[in-house]
Amino acid sequence: MVTVYGAVVDSATRCVHYHTDVDIIAIKFKCCGRYFPCFQCHNEERGHEVERWNWKDLENEEVVLCGSCKKELTFSEYNDGQAQCKFCSAQFNPKCALHYDLYFDLKKETQ
Template sequence: MTQTPEVFGPTVDDHTRRVHYATELDIIAISFACCNRYFPCHLCHSETAGHPAQQWSRERWNQPAILCGMCWTELTIETYKSVDECPECAATFNPRCAAHSDLYFDGQ
């Protein structure tokens, strides 16, 4: 059995919704390149990680770094950026997350 990754930072439910963004569509967590730990958002990382965030370089977008908070499937950055919903459970992702994409992923 695969172990569910731990999500760090202040979540508000079991689907990785956070205190900063908690709509029905806010269901992903992102593994930060600097520490390989999942956080619900850049603000959660900033408040609790104790170090500056680093972006995922374009050549590393093939690594799992996105966690669906509905089914706990890990997605590569490439997959996440190419879909509007989880390929495993069909949960819809928040399209407004793209506005913060440059905080997580280099080479936009």
């Protein structure tokens, strides 16, 4: 079972910062390999800066945890799921996309 760190308020990974019905994901932080509901939970608990996932790392790495079914998803499974879990169809908060830059560096490197 995956442990979710931070100011978690329920078993669906909601936290004191984000706790609507659809705030049910946790993100694995590259810098420490731990799941947190949000960047604020990470910053309050950890003593280091956030290291963002780059697009190459995201190809195969499971980085999102569904708080409903507890399955881990790759970024593309999460992002392509139209704000719902591909395993259990639980609805995710579509506004999380507004914060992608805090967790993910999605710029592809040019050669």
